[in-house]
Each structure stands twice: as structure tokens, then as C-alpha cells.
Amino acid sequence: MAASNGDARVRVTDLEKHFPISKGLFRKSTDFVHAVDGVSFEIKAGESLGLVGESGCGKTTTGRMLVKLDDATDGTIFIRDAETDEMIDVTEVKTKVEQKEFRKNVQMIFQDPYESMNPRRTIFDIVAEPLVVQNIGTTEEREERVIDLLRLVGLTPPEPFLFRYPHELSGGQRQRIAIARALVMEPAFVVADEPTSMLDVSIRISIMRLMLELAEKLGVTYLYITHDLAVARYMCDRIAVMYLGKIVEMGPTEELLANPMHPYTRALLSAVPVPDPSYKRPDVEIEGGVARAVNPAPECRFLARCPFAVEQCRTATHPELYDRGSEHFVACHLVGSDGEWHGSERSVLELRS
């Protein structure tokens, strides 16, 4: 991983989350799903890192650990506190008081604007709740703050929205409320888990632009979780691609899209639909879906689906993620230290025959 950097807002090292597979009430579980297995990355202040991958690759679990909705099995997470400028060890945040303090600094925006709000509370209650929990301000001050935020997220005029209920709002409006709620404490770091995937294209862009504007205005750092690489391209400065609990490739957005090195990233990119009927897509080189990483073998996680695998991939342990030049990190035995490809160029047709 990159050497520790002075202005890192978030530093994650060797993060692991293993879920036991339930075997019944009294039997101790011996099988574990390695949902996140040795993930390390840094996010600089004001930067937005995209975490992409297929369902089940561990991207949401990673995000949940960063906001402490799940506890890590192993590894460390440091997040810089905006007020004190100290790196806080998230795994050491344990008591209620510490957690309360931690949540001032770190917030999450969830995927589904329909499921993530209490239907019996008004918009004012929903957005002001963090202030109530943290015991900040009088009712009047809170109202003022909520009005400011509603204006900030583009719900204008804000007053009519205050005492409405979530069901009275459209999906796009609800997601704006979710963003307002996440930002009411002025957090320095926000985990956004597919915040636009439930929205229509036309509304999606305005929410994406809103999040970018707020990052600019308030200096928010994002971990942006998405399965959609086209969205990640617009939202993120850097992209990390996850596969079965591991980051297999990470680099600056345009560099990674123009020059993908890991076979999985290449397959993923070639499968993304392109809004251009004249576009001629390259063959997708891999088949099948993602399995669950139950007690995974030590070899490369991608081995079973990789069309390029050679002897080394079958005998060596999972390749290390390291910089192949210009901040482009790849975990593959077949990619050389300066990014050149050592594998064969077999096509998918040869593989099938």
C-alpha cells in the first residue's frame, strides 16, 4: 500500500470481515464467509474514492465497517476527526459516548430512499434527529439549521417540506432528504452506498451533481459504493475494484478506465453497456457469476474464472496489491511491476471450444 500520507482523511489497513455460516443453535460454526479479506486503502481529504464490484464482492460490508455499523474481524480503520485533526481508530470506538462523538464526523447515505426513513416522522424530525441525539441547539436553532440544509440540497422553498412525511415525496426528493440528514452534523467523511441506483436517469444526474457540489462547498470526503462504473466515472477521483473480498485494482479514474490491467477489471469494463449503438464492444472474457468466498483457498481469488491463469496462479498465494506506476495498483501475477501484461491473449472463443 501507499506509504502513510500526511493528509489522509481515511486510512484502512488489512481490513477483514468474516461472517460465520450458521449451523444451528448449539453447534459452533466452522465455516466463514470472507466478505472482506485484507482490504487496504487511503482516501485523502476532499477526495472521492469509488468502490465498485458485483453484488457480494464485499463493497457494502466495507462501507458499513467504516461507519461502524459492522465491527471488523481484523485490521484497522483510522478516520481523521475534523475538529481535533487527530486520526481516530474506529475499531477502538466502543462506548456510547465515543460512538456519539464518532458519528458527528462520519455519516452514511443508504441506497434505498424508501426504506431508510421512518414513515411516521416528518421531514423536520428526520433531518433534525442527529442534532437531537447530539443535543445540539434549541428547537428554533434546529429548525433554522434544517431549513438551511433543505435549501442546500435543492428543496426550495424549504418551509413547505418541513412538516411533510416521506411518503409525500418522490424518490429524488427523498434522496435529497437522506443527503441533508447525513450532512446535518457537517461530517468530514460520508459513505454513500449506491445513493442513485434506485433513481431514474433524469433525477440521478441532479443528485450526483448535488453530491459533487456539496463536496466542493463543504469539503466532504466520500467513499462512493456503486456497481455502475459509468456513475463512478462521474463521481470519483479514484476507483477501487473489488472481487470476492479483495481489492484487485485501484487507480485514478480515467487511468483505470483507459488502461485496465487486471483481467477482472477488463471483463467488467467490457460488459458495461454503452449508450452508443455504433459502439463495438470487446468480447467479455469471463463467464459465470460471483461465488461466495466461503473459507477461500489461499490462491488468487479470481483463479476459477480467470481465462489467463497460468501455473504460478495455481501455486502461489493471492497476489499482492501494489503500485505498477502512476498510482495504479494491481493484484495480479500476470501484470509486471511497470504494468506490462505477461499473460497470453487467448480470446473467449478459443476458451469455449
Add this chain to the structure above:
Amino acid sequence: MTDTRTRSSRESILEVKNLVMNYELKDGGMVSAVEDVSFELKKGQSLGLVGESGCGKTSVALTLLQLQAANARVLGGEINLDGINLLELSPEEMRQHRWTDISMVFQGAMNSWNPVYTVGEQIREAMDLHWDPKPTAAEAYEKIVELFNLVGINPEMIERYPHEFSGGMKQRAVIAMALSCDPKVIIADEPTTALDVIVQEQILEELKKIQDELDMSIIYISHDIAVIAEITDLMGVMYAGKLVEIGPTAELFAKPRHPYTWLILSSTPSITGPRRALAPLEGEPPNLLDPPSGCRFHPRCPFATDKCSQEEPPLSEIGEGHMIACWNHEQVPVTLATAEDDSRSANGSQ
């Protein structure tokens, strides 16, 4: 991409004329869900219907199959499938056409398999109901093997239960089921929405292959315009219950003429090409209990004039097979809209 021109001389298989469908509410209000929709589909052609949620895409599909909700009222129009107007048929007559002439892959259908029957048994059930005469066990088995091969599932899976299938496999099996009675037209409502991109790509390839091999006519419904770009010959854009533009997919992408199509394309991110600053589409779709006067898009349209709020533009032809409902389509720029400011590119991304 198959050549649309060679297909334009072919026979028409499905013709929808001036279809109007409303949902009646308990209080007597009428939701104008489908308003004056017309299009034609030729044999072996694929049509994509795109639009925001609630624009009437799925309502059109359900009406084509006469499976619309109990409170739906078809107030006018014709649905001519191979010369027969489906709207004039009795429910029993319609039942005979459904599945054998026109079938559908429903949205989220991969999650509707019955867990206690094998997938083969469930496909067999559809065949028993719709084949005339009923297939023998051997015939049914042979057909399912053929279908499984066609959609790319190992025929050994026939005797397996749905939980033994992955998400992509379940969706393939749903497509096999929709093909089980050799329909002339298939409607696929968001066939790949819940799937990961790699699996999605494989299923779209499979569907394209089926269209070519069986000379099948397919109507795709999707909110994902990139998917429509990949697989369709024709594209129809719906807004608030109306078809606002329809034409050859390649032409609509190259030169969108309706302001709504233009804005939708302008706001679609892509991983290819230069990174454009995406233009947002302001506002929200109208309430169809009380749709806007004149053109339904005029409150959100950057080119709207007084005429737009008063008179409804008819769907008229502006090129071969390219129809559009807009008074001011000549105002629509040739290049896509871009946003004035784009904070991230200004931040200095590579």
C-alpha cells in the same frame, strides 16, 4: 447490431394504433397512463421502450397482453397482432393467444419461480395450458431441452429446483419459459435489471441470438438507455403516458430530435468517449391525474413556447420511420447538452 433497413421491407407483426388506457381511482379520478400510443413492429425486429418510472412503459406492455390491472380502462385504440385486434377478443379467446402468440418476461420474474417444483415442471405447466393439443411428456422434455440449449443452460438443470439456479440462470429459464409456446412477439420488461453487468451482458447476447435465430420480434422495456442502445433496432421514448419519439435506434442516438430524448441522452453517463459534463434534467414528471395542457413535457422543456402549453403536438414523421411529437424540434441542437459547470472535472481529474 442487425441492419434495420433489410427488415423494413418485412411484414408487420404487431401494430398498435392510438392506444389509450386510464386507471380509474376509487374516487372516480382517472390517471392518464397511456395516451394515444401508436407503433408498428415488424417480424424479427426489436423495439425498445424507454422512459422514467411511471411513464407508462409497463402499462403498454400489460395492455398488449390484456393483463392490465382490474381498474385499468382501455378507452380506445387497436392492438393488431398478425391481423387480429386483441382488444375485440373475449377473455377466453385472448387466453388462447396469450403465451402462444405474445408472451412476456416480467420484471423480477426470476424471483417468481415456485420453490417446491422443478424448473422443468413449471415450464411444462405453461406448455400444458397453452399447447394445442397438450404435449406428451417426451415432446415437452424435448422442447425444454431445445429451449435450455437456446438460452444457454445445461439441459441437466431441467430436473433441478429454482434454488439450485443462480440469478442469471433463473432469468435465462424465465426467457426459456416465455419461448415455450413459440410466440410471435416477446415483451421483455427490464429483463436484466437485477443482474450484475457481466451476467447482464451474457443474457443480452442470448436474447440477440434468439431474435436472429428464431426471427423473433421483441419489445424491450428498460429505464437503462445504454441497454436499449445495445440490443434494439427501434427505440420509442415515452414521457408521461405519451410516445414522444420513435425511430431507428442508431438514428435516435446520433440525432435525437425530441427535447426529452435529447436531455435523457445528455444525462446518461458512459465509460467510453471523453468525459462530458452531464446536464441534469430539471423538474419532476407530472401528476397524470391532471396532466399538463398541450404538450405534456412543456413545463420541463427548455424550448417550450406558448403554443406548447396550448396545443398538443401530434406524432408526425420527420424521416423514414422516425416520428416525433414536438412543435419546436428544429430548435433542438445537434450536439448533446452539457452542464455549464462541472465541479469534478474542474478539480483536475485526469
